[in-house]
Amino acid sequence: MTYSAGYGDPESGGPATAWRDGWPVYDRSGTVCVIGAGPSGLTAMKNLKEHGFGVDCYERDTSVGGAWNWRHDRSPVYASTHLISSKPFSQFPDFPMPDSWPDYPKHTQVLEYLEHYADHFDLKPHIWFGTEVVKVEPAEGERWDVTTRSTGGYGGERIHRYAAVVIANGHNWSPKRPEYEGLEDFKGEVIHAAQFKDAAQLRNKKVLVIGAGNTGCDIAVEAAQQAARCWHSTRRGYWYTPKYTLGRPADQVNDLMLWLKLPLRARQFLAHRTLKSTVGDLTRFGLPQPDHKIYETHTIVNSQLVYYLGHGAVSPVGDVARFHRNSVELKGGEVIEPDLVVLATGYHPSFDFIDGNLLGVDASGRPRLAMHAFPKRQPTLAVAGLLQPDSGLFPLVHWQMVAFARMLRVREAAPAKAVAVQRRLEAELDRRWTTAKVKDSTRHWFEISHTTYLKAIQRLLDELGLEGAK
Amino acid sequence: MKVMRAREWAFPIAPVRREVRRATPELDEGRPPVLFVPGFGHGAWVFAEHWLEHTADRGFPAYAVSLRGHGDSAKAPKATLRAYAHDVAQVAASLPRRAVIVGHGAGALVTAHALARYPARAAVLLSPVFGGAGTALRNPMLSLPALFGGGLRLPAGQLFSRELPSNASRGYAARLGRASTRAQWQLLRGRTPQPPVGDPPVLVVGSPDDRIVSDTALRRVARGYGGAPLLFPGMGHDLMLDTRWREPIDAILDWLEKSA
Structure with missing residues (x-):
């Protein structure tokens, strides 16, 4: 991806720089912004990269792992935390956990796995550590202006314009x-x-x-x-x-x-x-x-x-x-x-950096997203990993992000098809992804059955196609 | 791309001890690691003979795995192709960086299966044996015992060119083992592997004088990955043990420097 450092289109003779509220906006062209370097953010970056996108990731802490990194002040992990889904359901589908690990790995092993994932796929150079996202605002052409500053509020704010944004800030850090x-x-x-x-x-x-x-x-x-x-x-x-x-x-x-x-x-x-x-x-x-x-x-x-x-x-x-x-x-x-x-x-989902209406957040604080990931009328915005599955989360986020990366590619190659797929997703906005009846309490907002959900993902990927899913 | 893998989730592959041989360059220049996957009957030693050191000398960290039941890996008389592919994906994912996978013979088929479960940086299929009835018909005397549960017969004359001194070729042939009966059956059945994930560039390498893989079979595999094979006339099936072993590995590493 090319980096154009904020200069406007010279042919139009317009102003050299885009501005928002008195601050210059640096154009990152086709680059995608990922918010958070936890498991969801990491797999978002890896899959976007694999589909040829440039990525910038902002992480408020100084290391990867998100909730699974016990050093992070927002991590909910306690000393004895173990996975409750066994390895085949817990690992990314294209990056197996080591055979030498137990059926239900411990949280330190999960962190080791995520760190290895980040190194293996060379993701760290794309992460801005110690940088938090203050604001995400829509810009023209279905692009996004992302305001960042260093964690804790030191230094000035900076605005970058991105082609798409993946929100992967986690949903297990704001106590209920x-x-x-x-x-x-x-x-x-x-x-x-x-x-x-x-x-x-x-x-x-x-x-x-x-x-x-x-x-x-x-x-x-x-x-x-x-x-x-x-x-x-x-x-x-x-x-x-x-x-x-x-x-x-x-x-x-x-x-x-x-x-x-x-x-x-x-x-x-x-x-x-x-x-x-x-x-x-x-x-x-x-x-x-x-x-x-x-x-x-x-x-x-x-x-x-x-x-x-x-x-x-x-x-x-x-x-x-x-x-x-x-x-x-x-x-x-x-x-x-x-x-x-x-x-x-439990915990509340919290998206304090973005206007709730963009995510369809209702009065109770619940975002209304197609497949718990894709907001209505925002084809270049996705929320990663906002799921409460009956199995491990990592494979589900992986496929969410494969689907999102493909959706962005299809938008470029066949816009009409992308719109049709988006329509179909929006029509199923309120669908529950479980086979059984689920109680309607905040605890079960994002409840899904992994088989129902993955079948829907399979359908979405097949629809998007992209030359025989090569 | 297959998302639902209920069978793989319900029946995970049992872990076994695996032999991994390695040769690392003196200076890490950030080149991708290369993982070699030997074919049926072969162990990691076939690559340790010449190629591992040579690859490391050219600046690539080099690894070779013995599939379960082969070489010094643990015995696995009931292993399936999926178990072999699991071995490859496990070793590849354990490497510090995204790996290039080089599979030989039936190990190329194992590699192709592994590519559907691990996004390799690139892949090389050497004298690929993708199985099916065609392979068996071309080599009836080799595959006949396998139909009755025996091992594939791999005599030295079939594996090496005449240039290799006969005592060396006999020595190599004596070290060969065999794959599990189930895996051999699966090879004869020749199920097409799922498409690779992560869209890696794939190079097919072989020899028109290979007495196990026919020229048409070689071209068919290469065409499946959208290319033509890179040929080394005069060489036998086991390119990495032949007298002219240096030529194919240099060509492969040149290709890697260019495309990975």
Whole structure:
């Protein structure tokens, strides 16, 4: 890609430089801007490069890895974080994780993998580390003006104009804190799971963990091992899938059933039977009965929680009613006295640098995107990795970005076709990419089933074609 | 491009110990690493004989892998073509930079399968054996035992040109092993590999005097990748062990310097 350093078209005799709000705009021509150098940003860069685009990536931290880099202040990773999908579902489809790694790698290995990915595909020279994106604004010709400055606000701002923008700023860094009556008067310590880094924080404390997501369950298990007492508050009943069933990683069993083309009901039946014959009925530990069938929401993969329930090291309790000065009152009227409350209540997506209307963000803060990636009427803008899959995320983002890179290429080669594809995507704006019914809570906004989603991607790639998908 | 790979997800390839031989240049000039993939019955040693050092001398970090069940890699009597391709993709992805993959014989077919799972910087297919009935009919005496579960017969006379001294060629032939029965069957079936990812430039190299790969087969493979083969008349199937081993490797490295 050519770099034209901000000089306007000399033939038109117009001004030498484009301006926006009194600042010069440097034209980066056909280059694509990628925001964030986490897994989504890295695979966006790699696939855009592979399709012949120049890329500039802005990363507010000083290294790659995004959420998976525990050194980053916004990383939600804690010392014991492991993947909950096994390797075949967790690796980029064209860059296998080493054979010597375990089925479920640890977060440090995931970071090592991402660093190796960045080096292997020579991505680091394209990354501006320590630079954050302040603003992304539309410019003429469906291009984008991106305002950047060094992280922390030192130095001046700079505006570059790009042909397209990929937003890959992650969605697991802005903590979601529920409102509870009396929470501000509570004298014990209250932290969000984002601040939980190490099991030592729990040692010899009486801990209440709120939230039944994968993080909540992990922390409850840590508390069972380290804390003096552990209560685990869940609002509803869930299915706890072990990491291994029938002698292999559980997600591989699921895909074995998919490969055999078993319908959802049959898979649910088999999964219920398998769980019943291993962990059994969880209501005997005092857990609520799940109000949905398995595979209807993305599963909680945790073998150890049930084990510690069986040891009595985790006491399951219901929803929290209100906080008192020294105690917590539960919905059932029971009162417990924890020293430490961990809110494992998830994260909000946050796009503070772009006008929400461009992403179709509604009043509740939820962006309305085709396939959770492509905003309406913005063919040169994409959001990468805003998914909550029932398997690993990396392969899904990889294919999202292959599709986006191809879409940009088709826009140049066959604009009419690109418009047709874009129309078709917009027509499916509100489609859910799951086979089962999903609860409509913020936790399940971006819920997808990897098979449904990948089939849609396959269709999109086939539509875009590009000389027999060479 | 195939996105849904339920079978590969449900049945991942079992890890095994792999032999990787290497020769690295004294000074790293940022050239891409070259990974050599030997054919059926051959181990990494066939490249270690001449080509690895020569490639490193020309400034390219050079690696050669033994497919499972070959050379000093762990035994794998039930290996499939997919397992072999997995071995290649694993080694390629472990290298510090995006690799060039050079596959020989049936190893070229393995390479072609690996190219669909790893975006190589470039690929070279040496005397490619892409299988199918044609390969078997051309070499009936070699492939007949394979039909009944035996190994492919690879006598020295078929692999090397007459220029190679007979004691050397007999010595090499004695070191050959065999691929798994399943992989041999898959080779005879000759399933077309999926298209490569990342659109790498592909060079096909061979010899019109190769007694295993016919000239038409060579041209067909080259045409599949949109080119014509680069030919070295007078050489045998095992280009890297023949007396004139220097010519093809120099031509390949020249091509790499130009296109990768």
